Amino acid sequence: MARRSLLPLGLAAFAATRPARAETLVALEGAEVFDGERRIGRATILVADDVIRAIGPAASVTVPAGARRVDLAGRVVVPGLISAHSHVGNSGGAETGGRFYTRENVLDQLRQFAAYGVTTVTALGLGPAAFFDIREEVRRGGTGGADLLGAGMGVGVPDGTPPAAPMNLNDSQVARPNTPEEAREAIRMMARRRVDIVKLWVDDLGGTVPMMRPEIIVAATEEAHAQGLRVAAHIHDLEQARIVVQSGVDVVAHGVRDMPVDAALIAAMRQRGTWYIPTIQINEANYLYADRPELLSDPFFARALNAGLRAQFGDPEWRRKALEAAASSRQEVAVNQRNLKALHAAGVRIGFGTDSGATANRIPGFAEHRELELMVEAGLTPEEAMRCATGGSAALLGLEDRGLLRPGRRADLLVLDADPLADIRNVHRVRAVWQRGREVSGAIG
Numbered sequence: 001m002a003r004r005s006l007l008p009l010g011l012a013a014f015a016a017t018r019p020a021r022a023e024t025l026v027a028l029e030g031a032e033v034f035d036g037e038r039r040i041g042r043a044t045i046l047v048a049d050d051v052i053r054a055i056g057p058a059a060s061v062t063v064p065a066g067a068r069r070v071d072l073a074g075r076v077v078v079p080g081l082i083s084a085h086s087h088v089g090n091s092g093g094a095e096t097g098g099r100f101y102t103r104e105n106v107l108d109q110l111r112q113f114a115a116y117g118v119t120t121v122t123a124l125g126l127g128p129a130a131f132f133d134i135r136e137e138v139r140r141g142g143t144g145g146a147d148l149l150g151a152g153m154g155v156g157v158p159d160g161t162p163p164a165a166p167m168n169l170n171d172s173q174v175a176r177p178n179t180p181e182e183a184r185e186a187i188r189m190m191a192r193r194r195v196d197i198v199k200l201w202v203d204d205l206g207g208t209v210p211m212m213r214p215e216i217i218v219a220a221t222e223e224a225h226a227q228g229l230r231v232a233a234h235i236h237d238l239e240q241a242r243i244v245v246q247s248g249v250d251v252v253a254h255g256v257r258d259m260p261v262d263a264a265l266i267a268a269m270r271q272r273g274t275w276y277i278p279t280i281q282i283n284e285a286n287y288l289y290a291d292r293p294e295l296l297s298d299p300f301f302a303r304a305l306n307a308g309l310r311a312q313f314g315d316p317e318w319r320r321k322a323l324e325a326a327a328s329s330r331q332e333v334a335v336n337q338r339n340l341k342a343l344h345a346a347g348v349r350i351g352f353g354t355d356s357g358a359t360a361n362r363i364p365g366f367a368e369h370r371e372l373e374l375m376v377e378a379g380l381t382p383e384e385a386m387r388c389a390t391g392g393s394a395a396l397l398g399l400e401d402r403g404l405l406r407p408g409r410r411a412d413l414l415v416l417d418a419d420p421l422a423d424i425r426n427v428h429r430v431r432a433v434w435q436r437g438r439e440v441s442g443a444i445g
């Protein structure tokens with residue numbers, strides 16, 4: 001799934017075969033810039049149509065006479081956030097399930113992601129056939145909202161995870177092969193539909209359902225690699241992480257939450273270059289809104305809520321039950337955070353995702369902002385967390401056309417009123433979201 005930037009070649013071909021067309025040139029001037037890898041100081045960003053033409057100190061960037069100039073003095077510019085683990089179309093109101101997979105709902109959720117600065121969303125499974133049409137429509141442009149990548153259905157376990165009954169899933173959302181050959185066939189079918197990545201659900205949900213058998217994991221992973229696709233695996237426990245890493249999976253798609261990671265896992269991940277997406281917010285979402293009812297009057301949060309969630313979070317009885325059941329989720333957040341810190345310190349590659357959209361309480365856009373805070377709380381610096389969420393996630397997904405503010409890459413960026421590298425919560429202070437060279441939304445709340 002190496003997605004090389006074809007832009008220079010594309011532009012050359014265009015120039016050779018069509019009459020010259022005026023470019024739209026915009027110069028963003030005066031902002032302090034974090035480019036997705038490092039802070040580069042005050043810079044001019046010259047945008048030509050949907051990509052960055054040049055970026056650097058004002059003295060180094062020539063702004064052509066016809067360019068529109070946008071004064072961003074006092075602001076901070078960072079790349080648009082990239083979620084490598086979300087879902088779309090699987091929730092509506094306060095409910096979860098496959099019946100919510102409609103074009104309108106998916107597009108609404110993608111617009112919400114973009115408004116919160118998440119300009120690329122990877123739907124890591126649960127996508128029925130409609131996913132491919134919607135992805136195509138989003139790519140053509142004009143729908144608004146985050147760019148959509150995804151795994152299509154993803155590969156789960158017969159009578160296992162993802163659990164059909166509690167999640168109200170239907171058969172069009174997940175493939176559940178019984179044999180290695182069926183797993184290979186499922187992957188070949190996904191490759192024909194040009195999925196962006198392959199998703200496997202391995203977890204046995206605390207021993208309550210069968211785990212994905214190791215020979216299925218290996219067959220699916222081998223076939224995916226033969227088709228040029230990367231593989232991300234849903235795990236929960238250390239033992240599952242060990243198995244998927246050993247099987248050659250490219251991305252551990254959730255944090256290890258049952259016990260501390262050990263030296264063997266760290267060594268294997270480092271040696272194989274396996275990526276790790278902690279998704280800390282997945283468990284925090286079970287109690288955060290009950291812990292902090294005052295969030296309901298915070299405009300930054302309120303904008304992310306639909307009427308169903310607003311009613312649920314305001315219901316004292318719901319709140320009482322959520323707090324009663326919160327202990328295990330709090331414990332999992334703590335273990336996940338310690339493991340993130342250990343893996344990051346050991347040099348394991350960390351991506352960014354939250355599982356937003358898989359259930360109704362994992363709220364598109366807001367979840368990503370919480371995840372950044374939780375990563376910093378775990379011990380990463382704000383700059384390290386921002387790196388995971390921009391250049392890191394792009395590298396995890398093999399995207400060479402975005403994630404870093406560099407010439408030739410998409411002009412997907414956030415204009416902020418304050419510096420998130422000084423305090424990660426400043427990433428809330430969105431002044432504007434730009435996507436492919438256009439300002440698409442403003443302040444949140």
Ligand SMILES: [Zn+2]
Nearest residue numbers: 086124355358
């Ligand atoms: Zn997920």
